[in-house]
Amino acid sequence: MKKRGILLMNLGSPDSTSVKDVRKYLNEFLMDERVIDVPYLLRVLLVKGIIVTFRAPKSAKAYASIWTDEGSPLIVLTKQLQAALQEQVEEPVEICMRYGTPSPKAAYDKLMKEHPGLEEVILVPMYPHYAMSSYETAVEYAKLQHKEGNYPFKLDIVPPYYEEPNYLHALAESIRPYLEQEFDHILFSYHGVPERHIFKGDCTGTHCLKVANCCEVASPAHAQCYRHQCWVTTKKVTEILGLPEGKWSMSFQSRLGRDEWLKPYTAKRFEEMPGEGIKKLVVACPAFISDCLETLEEIAEEGKEEFLHAGGEEFVMIPCLNVHPEWVRTLKTYVKSEK
Ligand SMILES: C=CC1=C(C)c2cc3[nH]c(cc4nc(cc5[nH]c(cc1n2)c(C)c5CCC(=O)O)C(CCC(=O)O)=C4C)c(C)c3C=C
Numbered sequence: 448m449k450k451r452g453i454l455l456m457n458l459g460s461p462d463s464t465s466v467k468d469v470r471k472y473l474n475e476f477l478m479d480e481r482v483i484d485v486p487y488l489l490r491v492l493l494v495k496g497i498i499v500t501f502r503a504p505k506s507a508k509a510y511a512s513i514w515t516d517e518g519s520p521l522i523v524l525t526k527q528l529q530a531a532l533q534e535q536v537e538e539p540v541e542i543c544m545r546y547g548t549p550s551p552k553a554a555y556d557k558l559m560k561e562h563p564g565l566e567e568v569i570l571v572p573m574y575p576h577y578a579m580s581s582y583e584t585a586v587e588y589a590k591l592q593h594k595e596g597n598y599p600f601k602l603d604i605v606p607p608y609y610e611e612p613n614y615l616h617a618l619a620e621s622i623r624p625y626l627e628q629e630f631d632h633i634l635f636s637y638h639g640v641p642e643r644h645i646f647k648g649d650c651t652g653t654h655c656l657k658v659a660n661c662c663e664v665a666s667p668a669h670a671q672c673y674r675h676q677c678w679v680t681t682k683k684v685t686e687i688l689g690l691p692e693g694k695w696s697m698s699f700q701s702r703l704g705r706d707e708w709l710k711p712y713t714a715k716r717f718e719e720m721p722g723e724g725i726k727k728l729v730v731a732c733p734a735f736i737s738d739c740l741e742t743l744e745e746i747a748e749e750g751k752e753e754f755l756h757a758g759g760e761e762f763v764m765i766p767c768l769n770v771h772p773e774w775v776r777t778l779k780t781y782v783k784s785e786k
Pocket residue numbers: 458459460461473476477482483502506519521574578580581638639640641673701703734735738739740741
């Protein structure tokens with residue numbers, strides 16, 4: 448048996464809710480060329496000159512509304528997942544973040560120091576779906592720091608698991624209890640991306656957002672199509688849960704800037720749904736493994752307010768997989784499959 452370690456990689460959060468720390472975090476995040484994909488000088492101008500200046504105070508306030516005594520929910524929940532998985536496996540489990548701390552390098556160094564002779568590290572990105580701005584940037588960063596550090600162990604990366612049966616089962620089981628009460632509709636709200644990112648990722652150049660019902664028509668583009676992968680997760684989970692057509696739908700949240708992003712926009716749907724007779728709404732956010740600013744503040748606080756203001760009556764938010772026992776069991780299957 449190879450001497451192996453496990454590394455859970457999430458997005459990262461600011462160090463605190465101070466505007467200074469949020470500014471630092473947003474600068475690192477948005478200067479990532481896979482997130483804001485414009486030429487460097489334009490990106491500097493846009494990010495440092497405009498977006499961060501205006502966004503940092505607003506984001507700091509939003510973070511303050513979800514921050515816990517232990518810190519950012521995303522970091523706290525990733526640490527809890529680390530502890531839960533560590534109880535189940537012999538291999539050492541560490542965590543790292545794409546932005547902020549701990550970096551992949553810090554995690555590699557810790558693993559090396561505490562477990563000399565390590566031969567392989569299994570990297571599990573906390574993103575079920577492939578997107579240039581999430582899975583791809585995290586994996587490329589982890590690979591870069593692995594190469595730069597000349598570490599003696601091999602890096603083994605878990606592929607996007609959006610349609611992997613154990614993941615789908617865990618997701619369905621995390622949702623099921625929330626469907627026992629009476630509800631009109633369940634909305635699957637995914638983090639959005641600019642449509643441009645979808646075009647860029649289309650290896651055929653002719654399929655994504657160009658062919659009618661593109662996500663449902665087989666194409667090699669789907670290996671890197673975030674929209675397709677979100678659609679597959681939703682379709683399969685609704686099948687497992689036995690949800691009939693019309694009882695569920697999909698939308699995309701967290702739009703930033705004026706570009707066209709994937710539609711329909713979640714915020715718009717919250718305003719429209721009560722007028723369509725949807726008064727009791729349940730919301731799941733499967734693009735996120737750990738609850739974070741985008742689920743706890745944007746959806747559970749702001750989204751709820753928007754929906755109720757538009758005439759909705761009940762708004763139920765389903766927690767992310769976080770440390771759900773079926774999710775921990777799923778992770779165990781990913782790291783146990785010897786190659
Ligand atoms: C162009 C901007 C952004 C793209 C594209 C984007 C894609 C993307 N993001 C996630 C997951 C998360 N994003 C989070 C926060 C967040 N996202 C953006 C911008 C883009 N994301 C910003 C500016 C922020 C920071 C907060 C804010 O000011 O709104 C988070 C939460 C982090 C936390 O600390 O809680 C997550 C998680 C995915 C999965 C994704 C593409 C699919």
